[in-house]
Amino acid sequence: MSTILSVENLSKIYTLGSGLFGPSRELVALNDISLTVKAGETLAIVGESGCGKTSLGRCIIQAQPATEGRVYYHPKDAAKVELTALSKRELKPWRRDVRMIFQDPMSSLNPNMRVFDLVAEPLRIHRIARGRELEERVYDVLAKVGIPSDAAGRYPHAFSGGQRQRIGIARALVLDPKLVIADEAVSALDVSIQAQVLNLLDDLKEEFGLTYIFISHDLGVVNYIADRVVVMYLGHVVENAPTDLLFERPRHPYTEMLLAALPVADPTRRKGRSTTPRGEIPYLGNRPQGCPFHTRCKYAQDRCRSEKPALRAIDGTDQMAACHFAEALELQGAFEAPQKASA
Amino acid sequence: MPQIPMAAEPILAIKNMSITFTSPDEADVEAVRQVDLTLTAGKTLALVGESGCGKSVTARAILRLLDKSALLPSGEILFNHGQGTVDIARLKPDSLAMRSIRGAEISMIFQEPMTSLSPVHTIGDQIDEVIVLHEGVSPKKARERTVHLLDQVGISGARERANAYPFELSGGLRQRAMIAMALACTPKLLIADEPTTALDVTTQAQILDLLRQLQDDFGMAMLFITHDLGVVAEIADEVAVMYLGDVVEQGDVYEVFRSPQHPYTQALMNSVPHLRRKADRQRLSPIKGTVPSPKDRPAGCAFTSRCPYVFEPCAGTRPAPTEVGAGHLARCHLLARTKMEALA
Amino acid sequence: MAVLLMETPVSEIAPRRIARESQLGLMWRRFRQHRLALISLWVVVFFYAVAILAEFLSPTDPSAYNARYTYAPPQGIHFFDRNEDGSWYFGPFVYGYKTEIDPVALRRTFVIDEEVRLPVRFFAESAPYRLAGLIPMSTRFIGLENPRDPFYILGADRLGRDLLSRLIHGTRISLSIGLAGVTLSLFFGIVIGGFAGFYGGRFDGVVMRVVEFIRSMPTIPLWLGLAAALPRDWSALQTYFAITIILSLIGWTELARVVRGRFLSLRTEDFVTAAQLDGASDWRIVTRHMVPSFTSHIIAAATLAIPGMILAETALSFLGLGLQAPIVSWGTLLQDAQNIRTLATAPWLLMPGLCVIVVILALNFLGDGLRDAADPHGR
Secondary structure (H helix, E strand, C coil): CCEEEEEEEEEEEEEECCCCCCCCEEEEEEEEEEEEEECCCEEEEECCCCCCHHHHHHHHCCCCCCCEEEEEECCCCCCCEEHHHCCHHHHHHHHHCEEEECCCCCCCCCCCCCHHHHHHHHHHHCCCCCHHHHHHHHHHHHHHHCCCHHHCCCCHHHCCHHHHHHHHHHHHHCCCCCEEEEECCCCCCCHHHHHHHHHHHHHHHHHHCCEEEEEECCHHHHHHHCCEEEEEECCEEEEEEEHHHHHHCCCCHHHHHHHHHCCCCCHHHCCCHHHCCCCCCCCCCCCCCCCCCCCCCCCCCHHHHHCCCCCEECCCCCCEECCCCCCCCCCCCCCCCCCCCCC | CCCCCHHHCEEEEEEEEEEEECCCCCCCEEEEEEEEEEEECCCEEEEECCCCCCHHHHHHHHCCCCCCCEEEEEEEEEEECCCCEEEHHHCCCCCHHHHHHECCCEEEECCCHHHHCCCCCCHHHHHHHHHHHHHCCCHHHHHHHHHHHHHHCCCCCHHHHCCCCHHHCCHHHHHHHHHHHHCCCCCCEEEEECCCCCCCHHHHHHHHHHHHHHHHHHCCEEEEEECCHHHHHHHCCEEEEEECCEEEEEEEHHHHHHCCCCHHHHHHHHHCCCCCCHHHCCCCCCCCCCCCCHHHCCCCCCCHHHCCCCCHHHHHCCCCEEEEECCEEEECHHHHHHHHHHHC | CHHHHHHCCHHHCCCHHHHCCCHHHHHHHHHHCCHHHHHHHHHHHHHHHHHHCHHHHCCCCCCCCCHHHCCCCCCCCEEEEECCCCCEEEEEEEEEEEEEECCCCCCEEEEEEEEEEEEEEEEEEEEEEEECCCEEEEEEEEEECCCCCCCCCCCECCCCCEHHHHHHHHHHHHHHHHHHHHHHHHHHHHHHHHHHHHHCHHHHHHHHHHHHHHHHCCHHHHHHHHHHCCCCCCCHHHHHHHHHHHHHHHHHHHHHHHHHHHHHHHHCCHHHHHHHHHCCCHHHHHHHHHHHHHHHHHHHHHHHHHHHHHHHHHHHHHCCCCCCCCCCCHHHHHHCCCCHHHHHHCHHHHHHHHHHHHHHHHHHHHHHHHHHHHCCCCC
16 A cells, blocks of 8 residues: 555644743643554554644644644655645645544534535535536535535535534535545534444545545544544654554553553443553643653653653564563553454 | 332332423423332342433433423322431422432532543542531541441552542542542432443443442442443443333343343343454344334334334334243333234 | 545534624624624614715705804604694604793894694705715705704704704714724724734834823823824814824724734634644735634724724814814714703703713714624624
């Protein structure tokens, strides 16, 4: 598989409390992130609030400038483009290829525009189609996401959360993108609607030949949809591995903690006290020295407190982890036993 | 007369309770229809359902926290406070009797602690106040209790942290402080309304663990409201599944998860992605359509418009609860028919 | 895909009417439920209609004086009366005046003479005039059959001018100065506030400090100073516009703050980010996505700003520093009611004050209603 996107040493530092009075402080949201996305795969970025996953998504799509580092987009038949080096005008053609689906379908749809205009807006901006052709393309993509054409004259407030998210997906897909970044795209939805949208994303991926970067905090959803998972903690990538491997045998203690904390919809598999996570996520402005996770890690050694582990490949696997003891630790996975035939 | 053991006595019994919302411009909406729920000391009942199913309204009705537009046209909420029972449904929401129950005998924790903790008082002062108000002890004694409580809910350095303002605490600590406040008067019943929904998964696991442990220590009954089946499986002894104002299925948590009987429960469980290897992954089978608004609820079974097994009686007649196992009830015509056939 | 289509019966989700209503349509729907605001809307519409049709509605020329009827009391308007033969008289009429000498003060006063009945005619002939300075007309809404008879429904002032006519013309000046002032403020407010809010950063900081500086100045002395600096020999029209500009100098700051606030909060809205990610230009984002989202707020804020303007004009004119005679405004009318002796003789001269109160209240209720309707969750 060819690479469609690569991120090199990306950092994002926010300056807080800038103003006439008072000192400003720095907040490192992303710390030296590197990753590649292969064409046709679904890469999930998981982590808890404040881990930087949303900042990463926004820096990749150039919704906000990165402080350092580069983001490359690799078009199919052309040389790679450094998105981080482009001006707003130069970026515009690439905005057709890289699209975003937002978490909150209510706030991401302009309440003053009808569904038709919402979906047509990207086509109009890029002057791709007009008149009859525009109409056809809009109705076509609406049909694909399951919104009947007679609803196109309505305003977003007339739709339920799931339907609004479908409209958001239609907006992303109407430009025939190659790469779609979905930022917590199903988190605000009820379970039954969430399942509908997940299936829809699955189908559309096939049909449009899409690549997804799927940002989520929900490991259950990530397990379902992703081919590869990047786990983030306090602005660092702590693990990057194919989904099966990550859930089978995590290589970073934080991944293990996340998996252990995930409630499973089966009362016979209740967690014991031993797996209850320790500690709290440190306040953003108060990052620990050494390994960012050492304050909560039950395997932490002296070395962890002083030396920051680099993200490195684990020999013989496709896994990468940022832990000094990645090879040595026998960490617990989270797979359920295959269900019996009776279920 | 034989003595009935105390444990079997329910702390709270909701019988046939309905809640109707009135509005000057529109027709009345029945948000909750004839719900029966029983809560026992030391046990947790989870009320699970999607948004708008009436689970939070049910919980607020128990504390009479609903606003004036909500009526309780039928049903009883029998609360056993140790010296006999009182029907909460008949009390005035702002009466002395209700106020002495609220916060002392029955207390509640919410999804977002920030909205129920005062931002201008320290958490210690707020907990002290609850204790002084309900138990009339001296402020000094109250503070001793507060520190002990904060310690019990796992807040380290409780004596210092008592002087912190809510905004100085992280989401997890705030929820812990909120729990400490709810437990200040050792309530007989704790109502937890989505207490972990706003929290990260690791913090959620800690809070669930804490609630389980506190239930062991305090022996209170717990009504746990959530939309997350995983959380239900973690914490509940019994579960009641709500859909559009109806409790469609209720029973022992192991029983309901092992063999869900109502089509909605089944569909809900099939909508949750399970952790599987790629090779074993199955396509999710979501419920078709969306939840109709309570105004457009089908006259019969509320699930009619989305049910894959719908047949003649569903649209017109509301199914009665059918016993499908020991203490395991489901409201579905299909089950009633199967049972009839089995008896015939 | 067919399966997906079946999964979503969108047609059942909401009544068609509401589903197809725009934001402004929804705002109007919510506004109509606000009874006080709705009544206020009609009150405001009534006053503005009076302002537009001033010449037609006023019974006489506002500057026509008649020294014989100094401080003539209000005649009122009557509809039926008993004739001397006991039969009934129907139709609008007013009573005439007779003079009496006050035995204590030995002052000549007018009293209503119920013996004299002066019939009132609708669409009475009058001297030709131009409605709003444009349409030539020669009828007035009401008038006496004999134009020489005294006609003072609301009484007369010191020079025997008809208070009702003056009040109606004053309405035009006072209300239009409010509207003109707000329009001017709105222009500055939107342009300056819009730039500050959209681009943020240093420019925003400077603009906001300036706004705060202007707002921190005590307004009455500032107005007084500026108004006193106006040359005395300016024409009535020049003074009118000068006063409007003086009032807007302060007024724009409030609107600029509202606009800037909306811009700042909209800038972080997901749908604006979404438009940026679509590749939309700044101009398109502002005009298509941001401005339509706060027009309703602007309408509400502007409505709430009008009363301030009207009050300010009234205050300045009352103090003699705003508009000058012969311009008739509520403020200049109230100037006549400044001394207590006049008030004791002719309390009806306070009528303009009543109009000010009614209009200010109505505009405030209307603005509140619009604001609530524009932002139902903002409270």
